[in-house]
Amino acid sequence: MTDAAVEAAVEAAVIAARSVTTRAERAGWLEALALELDADRAELVRLAAAETGLSTARLDGEVTRTAAQLRFFAGVVREGGYLEATLDSPDPGLIPPRPDLRRMLRPLGPVAVYTASNFPFAFSVLGNDTASALAAGCPIVVKAHPGHPGLSRRTADLAQSVLPAGMFSLVEGMAAGVALVQHPAITAAGFTGSERGGRALFDLASARPHPIPFYGELGSINPVVVTAGAADARGPAIGAGLVGSFTRDAGQYCTKPGLVFVPDGGAVETAAREALGTAPASRQLTTGMTDAYTSGVDAFDPLDGVEVARGTAADGESAPALVLTDAATFLAHTDVFLAECFGPVSVIVRYRDTELDGLVASLEPSLTATIHRAPGEDVGALAATLAAVAGRLLFDGWPTGVAIGWAQHHGGSWPATTASIHTSVGATAIRRWLTPIAYQDAPQEVLPAELRDGNPLGIPRRES
C-alpha cells in the first residue's frame, strides 16, 4: 500500500469530519457494529484462529468482549457526561469580569489507530481505540497489524458496511503507518504494541511541524508483591494462580505479571514450580515473537544466581518458564529483569524482610501492580509506594483480564504508556479524541444543544 492510499483515506476522513453527528447517531453505529460482530462471529473466529493460532474458545470470548466494548461506549456517548459540559453565569463584579461561559468537549478531527497483534478483536480494527474514537465523533484511519491481515480486512468491510463514508478506512504496511502519523490532517493517534514501535511513532508525532498527541500503550512488567502473611495464609494457591495468570493465552498480555517478589523459602515458589510442570506449552502469535520469547528467556541463563525453570514443549511451541533469583542479584541486573519479555515467563525474586523496600523502590512505571496480603494485614505504606508507579493497583488477584467500566484505568507513566494521563480501556478512553471549547456570550441557536439554557438533552452538567 502506498502513500496514495493514506492520502485517500485521510481526505475522506477530513470530509467526514465536517458533518456534525449527534450522540444518538454515533451510539447507533456502535450498537450496529456490535450486532454485526455477533452475526458474523463464527466466520470471524475461524479467520482469526487461522491467522493467530489463538484458540477458538479464547477468540469467541474476545468477540463477546469486543461487542461489549462497543455497546459500553454507546452507553457512554448516550449518557453525555463525557462532554464535561460546564456553565458559568456572568458576574461583572469579578476581576476580570466574567461573561457567560459554557464549555464542553468536541471531537478533535480525523485520527489514526495502530492496532495490536495480541487481541485481534479487542485491540484491533474494531477494538477500544476505534470504539472510543467513533463515540467521540472522530473519523478513523486504522493501520492494520500484519499478524492478522485477512481478519483485519474482513472486519474493516464490516465497519464500512455500517458507518458513513469516510468515517472509517483501513491502511496496511509500515510505510503507510509512517505516512499516517505524519499527515497534516491527522489530529491524534492511538497505538498498542511494543515500546520500540511505539517510540518510533511517538517521535514522528512529536517532530511534526504541528505535533499531535500520540497515545501509545507500550511495555509493562506488572510487578506483584506477595507479603509474608499472604504466603503463610495461602502460598500454594498464590503459586498456582501466578502460573495460571502468566501462561494464560501464551502469556501474550500487556498485563501479564512478569515480576513477583515472594518471601524467601515460602510455599509460593514450591507451588509455582509444581504448576509449571503441568502448565501448557503454547504457540506465540508470529514466528518473530516466538524467537523473541526464546531469546528473552535464554538471556537469563548465563547470569550467576539465576535459575531458569522451563516447562515442556513440542517443536515450534514455546515452553512456559520461571526465572528465579534473589534480591541482590535482581538489584544488580535491573536492566535485564525490568525489561518486558512477551510470552509465558515470569521472574520470581525471593526476598528477606529487610529487602522488600529496596526492591519496590527499583520499579519503573507499569500498567498494574498487585499486592497479595494476609486477611486484615496493614499494607498501607506498600500500597502508597506502588500507587505511584502503577495505573491500576490490585489486591489478592491477578492483573490479566482488564474489566470494562467507568472506573477502569489502563495506563501509567512511560514506558507503560506515552501519555501518562490517558487510558486505552474504560469510559475515559474517549477523552483522548476530544478537545475543549468554551463559548463566550454565545446566542442560544449557535450553542450545541448540550449547552443550551434549560439543558434540553438532560445530560450531566456543572452549572454555577
Added chain:
Amino acid sequence: MTDAAVEAAVEAAVIAARSVTTRAERAGWLEALALELDADRAELVRLAAAETGLSTARLDGEVTRTAAQLRFFAGVVREGGYLEATLDSPDPGLIPPRPDLRRMLRPLGPVAVYTASNFPFAFSVLGNDTASALAAGCPIVVKAHPGHPGLSRRTADLAQSVLPAGMFSLVEGMAAGVALVQHPAITAAGFTGSERGGRALFDLASARPHPIPFYGELGSINPVVVTAGAADARGPAIGAGLVGSFTRDAGQYCTKPGLVFVPDGGAVETAAREALGTAPASRQLTTGMTDAYTSGVDAFDPLDGVEVARGTAADGESAPALVLTDAATFLAHTDVFLAECFGPVSVIVRYRDTELDGLVASLEPSLTATIHRAPGEDVGALAATLAAVAGRLLFDGWPTGVAIGWAQHHGGSWPATTASIHTSVGATAIRRWLTPIAYQDAPQEVLPAELRDGNPLGIPRRES
C-alpha cells in the same frame, strides 16, 4: 545559576512529593499565598513596575487577579470534583468479570513551570500554572523569566515562607531551564511564552528517554470576523473597540485580536483609523521585544496592496499600528499575516461577501476566535467553522481579559498550545498535573478517603 541549583531544587521536590497532603491543607496554602500577595501588594507592584514598565494601575489589578486565581483553585481543590472519583461495583456476570474498581486522579510528582514576561504576577511565579499545580499536590520548580528577576525572587521568597520545604523552588537562567525539563524526576512542565522557546523545550521534553507532557501556551493570532450586519448596526463602536483591545497594555496579550475580517468599505475601518490617531503609545516589556515589534510591523511595508497606518510615539516608545489590506493580498501572503506579532498592532482585511469563506478557511488554530454579528443574525455556519480552530469562541466582544471560571478554556491546537486538550486558565488547568489510578478490590483502609464506602468526604462522585 548552574545545574547544581536545578539538582538541589528537584531533589527537594522529590522528597516533598513523598509526603501526601490533604486537599484541605493545600487549599489553606493557596489562601495563605493570596493573603500574602494582598499584604505585600504595594511593594510587589513597585518592584514589578520598575522591571516591566507596566502601569501601576494595571499591575495592581493583576495582583488582584492573581490572588483571585489562588483562591479559585483553593475552591476547586476543596470541592473535589476535579478528582473524577468514579466507583464501579463488582459484576461477575460481565465478560470479562468486573471486580470492585475505584478510580481517581493523583498528583504526577515534581513539575516544572516556565513563567511568562507579559503577566509578571498572573502567569509568573505564583500564576495559574503554580496555583493549579499546588492545588493538584505537585511540588514545583519555577524557571524565572529574565524580564522581572527581582520581582520573581521576591515572590519566590513569599511562596517559600508559606509552603512546606521542597514544595516550591525558583531557578534562573536559560541553562537551568534546559536542565530542568530534562531532569529524570520532573514529571510534567508548563510554559507560557513564544512559539520558538516553547518548541525548543517541547522538543527536549519529547526526546527524553521517558518523555513527559509539556503544556505550552504559545502563539495566537485570535481572528475576529465582523459581519456586514454588525458593521451596519454598530461599525463605529466595533472599530473603536478593536483599537482599544489591541492597544490595551501595549498589546502584550496572548489573546490580542491580531487579525480582523471587516466588510469592504464599512464604518469599522474608518472608526479604527480615527481611534488609532488618539491611541496611546507604549513601552514594550524589554528592548528585545521593542525591536521585534518594530521589525514585525515594518515587515508589512514592502508588500503591494498593504497599507501600514501608525499612531504617534516618542523615542523608545512603540507606536500602535493598523495594517490594512484586501482579501486577495492576505491570501497571497498568509505566511506573513498569520504570524503573531506581539505588541499593539492588528491586521484589518477588507472582504467582499463571496470572499469570507476563503479567508476563514485559511486560519490556523488560535486561543480565541470572535464573531461580531447583528442582533438576531444567523451565524451558525460561521460559528461551526471557527469552533474547529479556536479554544474559545466569543460573540460581540473582545478576547482580551480572560475570565477565571469553571467553564473557561485557554488553549487550542498547535500553535496556540502544544497539547490541544489542555488549558492554562480555568478549573480544568489542574488536570495537567494529575494522572489516574484505579484501585481493584482494595481494602477500605488502603483507599484514599475520597474513594471509601459511604463517601465520607462528601465529594462529587460517579457510582454505578
